[in-house]
Amino acid sequence: xxxxxxxxxxxxxxxxxxxxxxxxxxxxxxxxxxxxxxxxxxxxxxxxxxxxxxxxxxxxxxxxxxxxxxxxxxxxxxxxxxxxxxxxxxxxxxxxxxxxxxxxxxxxxxxxxxxxxxxxxxxxxxxxxxxxxxxxxxxxxxxxxxxxxxxxxxxxxxxxxxxxxxxxxxxxxxxxxxxxxxxxxxxxxxxxxxxxxxxxxxxxxxxxxxxxxxxxxxxxxxxxxxxxxxxxxxxxxxxxxxxxxxxxxxxxxxxxxxxxxxxxxxxxxxxxxxxxxxxxxxxxxxxxxxxxxxxxxxxxxxxxxxxxxxxxxxxxxxxxxxxxxxxxxxxxxxxxxxxxxxxxxxxxxxxxxxxxxxxxxxxxxxxxxxxxxxxxxxxxxxxxxxxxxxxxxxxxxxxxxxxxxxxxxxxxxxxxxxxxxxxxxxxxxxxxxxxxxxx
Amino acid sequence: xxxxxxxxxxxxxxxxxxxxxxxxxxxxxxxxxxxxxxxxxxxxxxxxxxxxxxxxxxxxxxxxxxxxxxxxxxxxxxxxxxxxxxxxxxxxxxxxxxxxxxxxxxxxxxxxxxxxxxxxxxxxxxxxxxxxxxxxxxxxxxxxxxxxxxxxxxxxxxxxxxxxxxxxxxxxxxxxxxxxxxxxxxxxxxxxxxxxxxxxxxxxxxxxxxxxxxxxxxxxxxxxxxxxxxxxxxxxxxxxxxxxxxxxxxxxxxxxxxxxxxxxxxxxxxxxxxxxxxxxxxxxxxxxxxxxxxxxxxxxxxxxxxxxxxxxxxxxxxxxxxxxxxxxxxxxxxxxxxxxxxxxxxxxxxxxxxxxxxxxxxxxxxxxxxxxxxxxxxxxxxxxxxxxxxxx
Numbered sequence: 001x002x003x004x005x006x007x008x009x010x011x012x013x014x015x016x017x018x019x020x021x022x023x024x025x026x027x028x029x030x031x032x033x034x035x036x037x038x039x040x041x042x043x044x045x046x047x048x049x050x051x052x053x054x055x056x057x058x059x060x061x062x063x064x065x066x067x068x069x070x071x072x073x074x075x076x077x078x079x080x081x082x083x084x085x086x087x088x089x090x091x092x093x094x095x096x097x098x099x100x101x102x103x104x105x106x107x108x109x110x111x112x113x114x115x116x117x118x119x120x121x122x123x124x125x126x127x128x129x130x131x132x133x134x135x136x137x138x139x140x141x142x143x144x145x146x147x148x149x150x151x152x153x154x155x156x157x158x159x160x161x162x163x164x165x166x167x168x169x170x171x172x173x174x175x176x177x178x179x180x181x182x183x184x185x186x187x188x189x190x191x192x193x194x195x196x197x198x199x200x201x202x203x204x205x206x207x208x209x210x211x212x213x214x215x216x217x218x219x220x221x222x223x224x225x226x227x228x229x230x231x232x233x234x235x236x237x238x239x240x241x242x243x244x245x246x247x248x249x250x251x252x253x254x255x256x257x258x259x260x261x262x263x264x265x266x267x268x269x270x271x272x273x274x275x276x277x278x279x280x281x282x283x284x285x286x287x288x289x290x291x292x293x294x295x296x297x298x299x300x301x302x303x304x305x306x307x308x309x310x311x312x313x314x315x316x317x318x319x320x321x322x323x324x325x326x327x328x329x330x331x332x333x334x335x336x337x338x339x340x341x342x343x344x345x346x347x348x349x350x351x352x353x354x355x356x357x358x359x360x361x362x363x364x365x366x367x368x369x370x371x372x373x374x375x376x377x378x379x380x381x382x383x384x385x386x387x388x389x390x391x392x393x394x395x396x397x398x399x400x401x402x403x404x405x406x407x408x409x410x411x412x413x414x415x416x417x418x419x420x421x422x423x424x425x426x427x428x429x430x431x432x433x434x435x436x437x438x439x
Numbered sequence: 440x441x442x443x444x445x446x447x448x449x450x451x452x453x454x455x456x457x458x459x460x461x462x463x464x465x466x467x468x469x470x471x472x473x474x475x476x477x478x479x480x481x482x483x484x485x486x487x488x489x490x491x492x493x494x495x496x497x498x499x500x501x502x503x504x505x506x507x508x509x510x511x512x513x514x515x516x517x518x519x520x521x522x523x524x525x526x527x528x529x530x531x532x533x534x535x536x537x538x539x540x541x542x543x544x545x546x547x548x549x550x551x552x553x554x555x556x557x558x559x560x561x562x563x564x565x566x567x568x569x570x571x572x573x574x575x576x577x578x579x580x581x582x583x584x585x586x587x588x589x590x591x592x593x594x595x596x597x598x599x600x601x602x603x604x605x606x607x608x609x610x611x612x613x614x615x616x617x618x619x620x621x622x623x624x625x626x627x628x629x630x631x632x633x634x635x636x637x638x639x640x641x642x643x644x645x646x647x648x649x650x651x652x653x654x655x656x657x658x659x660x661x662x663x664x665x666x667x668x669x670x671x672x673x674x675x676x677x678x679x680x681x682x683x684x685x686x687x688x689x690x691x692x693x694x695x696x697x698x699x700x701x702x703x704x705x706x707x708x709x710x711x712x713x714x715x716x717x718x719x720x721x722x723x724x725x726x727x728x729x730x731x732x733x734x735x736x737x738x739x740x741x742x743x744x745x746x747x748x749x750x751x752x753x754x755x756x757x758x759x760x761x762x763x764x765x766x767x768x769x770x771x772x773x774x775x776x777x778x779x780x781x782x783x784x785x786x787x788x789x790x791x792x793x794x795x796x797x798x799x800x801x802x803x804x805x806x807x808x809x810x811x812x813x814x815x816x817x818x819x820x821x822x823x824x825x826x827x828x829x830x831x
Contacts, residue, residue, distance in 0.1 A: 036695075041773065042796050042819070043700040062796065062819055064695065070711055076796070076817040259710035262738055296735050328653055355580035355733065359606065362583060365640065367649060389639060393632030397581055398714070398729035 009037060009046060009054035017081035021054045023063050026088045031248050034263050038062035040076075047266075050089070065089050066263055068254035146178060146428040147185055147232065149206050152436060153424035155409050157198040157346035159314065164346075164409040166424025169195040171215065173435040176227075186231045189435075190244070193219040197314050198346045200402075200409055203230060204425075205237025210414045212394075213239045214349045214402040216283045218315070222246055222274075223283035241401040249284040256291060257400045265291045265300075282308060283349065286317040287400075290352040293324055301325055309338060316345040320353040327360060332371040336364050336381065343384040347409075351397045358392065361385040443555075444521035444540055445506050455565035456517025458618070459505050460556040462586075462603075463498025464544045464574035465491040465526035469592035483594040486575075486635060488587075491628045493674075494573035495525035496533050497681035501571045501624070503535075504688060510743050514567040514620075518559055520552045524589040532675040544574070544589045546601040546644050553603075553645060557612065566618035572603060573678065576627030577635050578662050581733030582606050584625050585643060597641060604643035605660070609734060611647025613655050620739050621658040622706075626680040629664035659706045660734035663717050666726050679728060683716035690748035691716050691823045695794065702794060704742040712823065747794035750820040754788040754799065755828045761810045762786040765801050765831070769818065772798045794820050801831060 023035055032049035039045055040060045048054050050065065058081040064074045077087040154170035157163075174190040185206070193199065196219045202212045217226040222245050230239045243253040248267045255264035265288075274285035285308055292300050305325050308318035323338030339360050348354050364372065364381045394407030408414050412422050426436035448456055471478055473489040502521045509516055522544040525536045542548045560568040576586035583606030590601040605625055612621055663680040676682055686692070687704065692712035694703050714730040721728035752769075756762045762784030769792065770777040778792050797820065801813040810831040818825065 038695070040796065041696075041700070042794075042821075043696045044698050046698075064821070070715065072821070074819045074821060076819065259714060259732060260707075261710060261736060262707050294736060296737055330653075352581070355582065359580040359582045362579070362606075362640065363610075363649070363651075385640065389636070392579060392639065393636050396729075397578065397731045 009048050009052070009056060018055045018057050019079040019081055020084040021056055021061070021077060021079050022052070022084070022086050023048075023050050023054075023065070023077070024086060024088050025050050025065070026090050031251055032267075033068070033251070034066045034266060036062075036064040036066070038064065053084075063087065063089070065091065066260065067091060068251050068258065068260075070258035070260065146175075146187060146435075147206050148427060149204075150230075150232070150237075150428040151204040151420055151425050151439070152428065153202050153420075153426060155200045155202060155212075155424070156195070157200075157314075159345060162344070163411070164200065166410075167195070167199060170424075171195075171199055171201075171217070173228075175435060184231065184233045186229070189228045189230070190225050191215055191217060191228050191241075192225045193217045195219055198316070198349070200347075201228065201239070201241075202408060202410075203237055203239055204420055205232045207232075207235055207237070209236050210406050210408065211237055211239050212404040212407065212409050213241050213399075214347065215241055216243050216287075216349045216401050218281075218283055218312070221283070222249075222281040226283075239403070240399055241403075243283060243287065245281050245284055249281065249287075252284070252291070253287060253400065256287065261291055261295055264288075265295055265297065282312045282315055282318065286315065286321060286353070287350065289317075289321040290350060290356075293321065293328075293356070294352065296328075298325065298328055309341070314345060316342040316348045316357075317350060317353045319345060320348050320357050323360060324356045332364070333373065333375070335360065336368065336372055336376070339364070340380060340384050343387055347388075347391065347402060349402060351395065351399055351402050354388070354391075354395055354402050355397060358385075358388050361388060442520075442540065442542065443518045444502065445516070445519040447516050447518075452562040455514040455563050455567070456559075457505075457509070457511055457514045457567040457569060458517050458556055458559040459502070459519045459569040459571070460522075460552055461498045461502040461505070461519060461569075461571045462522045462544050462549060462552075462573070462588075463495040464524045464587065464589050465493060465495040465529055466524040466589060467491070467575070467587070467592065468590050469594070478592075479594075481594040483592045484598050484638075485592050486630050486638075488575055488592075488630065490526055491575055492526055492528060493676075493678050493681075494626065494628065495523040495536060496529050496675060497573045497626055497677035498523055498571060499533060499536055500677045500681055500685065504685065505569070508688070508742075510745055511567060511740065512743060513740075514565060517566070518556075520556055522548055522552055528674065546588050546590055549588055549603065549645055553608065553647070557647065560612070560618040560621075561614075561616040564616070564619050566620075568612060568618040568621040569624075570605075570608065570622070571624040571626070572605065573626035573681070574628065575630055576625060576664065577630040577632065578625075578627070578664055578731065579639060580606070581662075581731060582609060582660065584627065584660075584662055586625060586627060587630075588645070596644075598638050599641045600644035602643050603645040607643065607646035607649055609658060609660060610649040610651045613658065614650040614652050615654055617652075617655055619654070619656040621655060622741060623658065623660040623734060624680075624684065625660065625662040626678050627662070627664040628678075629666060655735065657706060657737035657739040658734045659709070659732060659736035661709060661713055661730055661732055663714075663728060663730035666721070666728055679720040679724070680717055680730065683713055683720055683730070686716050687713050688742055690750060690794075693744060693748045693794070693822045695821045701740075702744040702747055703740045704744075705738055705740050706736050707738040709741065710736055748822055749791040750794045750822055751824040752788070752790050752792050752818070752820055753824070753826045754784070754818075755786075755826075756784060756801065757828050757830045759786055761803070761831050762788075764803050764807050765810070768800045768802075769797050771795060772815075792820050794822060796820075799827075799829075801829060803831075 032051045035048045037045045056079045154167040155164040156167040172192040176188040178187045199215045252264045268288045274281045305322040309322040319338045319342035323335045327335035394404035396403045522542045524544045572586045578584040586603045588601045692708045694708040717730040768780035797818040798815040
């Protein structure tokens with residue numbers, strides 16, 4: 001709703017004596033962030049972006065910055081006639097790792113009181129301790145060893161064999177940060193693709209539990225690397241993969257993860273552009289495509305999902321987006337074909353893609369005869385549905401990247417105790433010199 | 440039965456109205472009290488479930504909120520259909536669960552109510568449709584989920600005969616006559632996925648014919664599943680999802696004034712704040728619970744507040760030791776109305792104030808020379824809360 005009422009403060013002149021305002025973010029001027037411009041009575045006047053030179057009538061304004069971590073910063077600023085005011089908003093972007101340690105797996109000091117919960121176990125951090133630790137949680141230099149009982153292996157999808165197999169040329173891991181707060185261990189790593197194709201990492205935590213994460217990266221593109229954040233509280237290991245790349249790609253990824261779909265879509269440059277050029281980014285294009293699908297903005301999708309589907313033959317998400325777009329346009333035979341193509345390519349990188357794929361296959365299993373006509377093969381659709389649905393019990397839809405809990409993509413059973421014995425498993429090295437060593 | 444629990448405004452189809460269907464199932468006729476109790480050897484499949492504890496309370500709380508607080512000037516409440524099957528414990532906790540005009544959430548009742556609700560919604564394209572369903576359930580995708588009804592596990596029926604297919608209903612409501620704006624809330628006590636996987640594609644009893652015509656403007660689905668088959672939460676307060684939703688509707692999920700100066704709960708504000716609040720509440724119980732949005736979450740207004748929401752305010756002085764002798768005054772700079780004065784820091788100043796733009800003064804005793812008085816600092820109180828640290 002807010003974006004529909006955008007007043008263009010950059011081009012629209014105010015009164016003759018209008019002043020200028022530039023809102024900047026202290027220590028973060030790489031990418032413009034969405035900004036609400038409000039009157040002194042707080043009524044919304046319109047939307048703008050940080051870094052833009054805004055023309056406003058003299059007076060006081062409330063500016064509210066919508067941050068990629070889901071929080072907001074608000075300030076009052078004064079604009080003088082014919083003057084240029086620069087206002088710096090304070091925001092120190094925290095790493096995903098720090099945010100995880102601070103918010104999702106530990107208790108924050110809530111500003112709204114929470115009900116008491118005496119009968120259930122709580123995390124070992126007290127609020128005071130947590131607050132104290134969280135601000136200091138991530139040291140500049142890693143001082144604590146990675147848990148030696150963390151294990152990992154990379155899997156690559158083999159389109160011919162239709163199996164996830166241990167990667168022949170596994171991606172390279174690079175440790176960015178590591179922290180321990182109250183028994184919760186967290187690491188942030190970069191994963192660099194070495195080989196084209198679809199990759200996932202399987203991780204085994206300190207308690208012997210298991211998680212698989214699709215890696216949103218593509219060799220020979222602007223999406224050569226992705227960020228992987230691992231958090232292990234001793235009971236469960238959790239991991240989250242997010243996008244890296246030029247421009248606003250990381251912001252779009254962060255906004256989508258925090259439910260700020262409007263902000264993600266508004267920041268995204270023409271997603272079609274991400275497919276062109278020397279260093280295209282099919283991963284970011286796919287993410288943008290999912291945002292537009294979710295918002296029902298089919299016009300902005302044009303027909304480029306067909307290109308995404310046909311140019312990147314290893315990427316299931318392109319076929320899913322093209323299929324979902326075709327279905328929304330009532331071209332169900334094309335939609336079904338794209339969905340079947342996606343299943344041949346493996347599993348989508350994003351949970352949005354898995355969700356669309358499974359929903360459409362369920363839908364065509366029920367209504368295929370009516371919607372798909374004579375050429376429709378019920379067996380093909382049902383077989384594809386079975387293939388996709390086998391992962392359903394493990395899929396955690398709350399993550400941006402496809403994440404499976406307690407299921408191995410290899411189809412192998414997960415040993416309950418002891419180190420995993422199947423092919424490709426490595427252990428994390430405690431001295432950080434070489435992150436993964438053979439078991 | 441498809442009697443309505445509340446009807447407001449008559450049958451005038453020219454006036455857009457909001458029509459709500461609210462269903463909460465805690466008591467399951469064919470399930471044992473707890474999952475570990477034996478069940479009769481009559482072929483019933485229970486999916487390892489026992490009775491739920493709070494979904495009926497949650498549904499009643501939401502329906503009561505709709506009845507008493509929901510405010511949408513473009514489509515005021517028209518009808519609320521409420522179907523509840525409370526647990527034994529809930530009968531003792533919440534008096535109004537026993538209302539004579541409340542139907543039980545049996546499959547037959549829900550089917551009838553669903554059809555009647557759909558017809559009401561289709562009276563006017565500017566109507567708003569709201570569906571809230573609470574009970575044992577499972578999310579299959581961001582758009583598809585299944586919620587079990589009171590007579591689930593009837594040995595004489597197919598396994599999902601007594602269940603609702605939310606995705607099918609969502610798609611069935613997307614037709615040429617449908618209300619253009621719809622909201623879906625699915626509040627589930629989670630069925631274990633590994634026990635459910637063999638039945639995921641079985642026919643479901645309560646569905647709608649799917650047209651999926653793509654004519655609606657917005658139809659977000661907010662789904663949350665408690666990590667246990669029984670819901671967490673205090674007696675009488677409903678599930679954590681219900682509590683989180685209530686918090687969001689009251690203040691936590693309210694957006695600051697729009698271009699028409701209205702404080703709103705919107706699709707966008709719920710997308711951002713509801714999952715955060717659900718997680719916050721669950722962490723307090725030592726659990727992890729997420730709320731996953733799906734459907735068509737285009738940004739539209741859900742609820743227009745009649746007054747600014749109460750916003751928690753926390754003001755800290757730096758250095759903290761200064762707070763021992765400081766007192767504060769907060770006033771509205773435009774109307775000059777004083778909200779509080781001579782209030783001491785203990786050691787933070789914590790108050791709830793109506794959302795708005797204020798000025799704050801902090802003063803120290805005249806014989807206290809260590810700290811400077813603060814004449815007027817800007818305080819902008821927006822939900823979910825305003826925290827400030829003031830150097831003195």
